[in-house]
Amino acid sequence: MPQVDDHLGPADPEKRRQADQAYDALESMIATLQLKPGAAIVEAELISQTGLGRTPVREALMRLVSCGLIVQQARRGLQVSEIRLAEHLDLIEARRVLERLIASMAARRATPPQRQDLLACAQTMLSSAEAGDLHGYMHADQALDRIIHAACRNPAAAAAVVPMAIQCRRFWYAYQHQGDLLRGAQLHLDLAQAIAAAQAEAAQTAADALMDYLRGFAQAVID
Incomplete structure (x- = not known):
């Protein structure tokens, strides 16, 4: 699946590449249930697992929220969306x-x-x-x-x-x-x-x- 870059703004190529890498990694983790439906998103753990920095991971999370794969829950923060x-x-x-x-x-x-x-x-x-x-x-x-x-x-x-x-x-x-x-x-x-x-x-x-x-x-x- 090609990645949609308009969420990233006019970032330099290296930052964009890292954000795409983070998105690919998190998308795969969600699709293959390494991040299970309903699981809380812990940013520090994702940074460690992907080996990427806070900024690209956050960019990737924003894109996943826009896709509906991650949802914002009141008082619970970000969570992986459920399979309905x-x-x-x-x-x-x-x-x-x-x-x-x-x-x-x-x-x-x-x-x-x-x-x-x-x-x-x-x-x-x-x-x-x-x-x-x-x-x-x-x-x-x-x-x-x-x-x-x-x-x-x-x-x-x-x-x-x-x-x-x-x-x-x-x-x-x-x-x-x-x-x-x-x-x-x-x-x-x-x-x-x-x-x-x-x-x-x-x-x-x-x-x-x-x-x-x-x-x-x-x-x-x-x-």
Whole structure:
């Protein structure tokens, strides 16, 4: 998933890079439940865990608040947001609309290197799934999202879908025992192949199929 920089202001490149690193680290910790739903945010611990300074960590926390992954609780400070089962299906349907748009635009606008990188990430997801390497799978999934969002060249759509994608990734990680890793990897590969081939309609269809998979997975958890 590409990072949205407008929260950072006109910072110098090194400070921006550190803030992005902090955001990536905290996002991954939330998505993989190292920071559990409802957990209190202790800034000093995050600074120690990320190896980054107070300023980039605070910038990252601000961005995560804007994404809804961290919430401000009265008299309790910052906490990781809860996973809300009842709202998750609605989130997927909202994400579906954006993913169709992003997929079709990426198919039309991606550069040749981006098309190659998409295929490489999707293949890594598939090989990780075959090996049962969940960490590798999730890392490649995150990288694939970033490339697609950059390739679509629509920052507004990318910024809107990023929080939804993170919520879906966290939901999947929390209930992975009910998911089919290989099926998920194949659907991501189908999407990457359609975008790489500049087939906008096929990319939309592949995005729909991926959302159908996520909806079916979520429905199985809720039922």
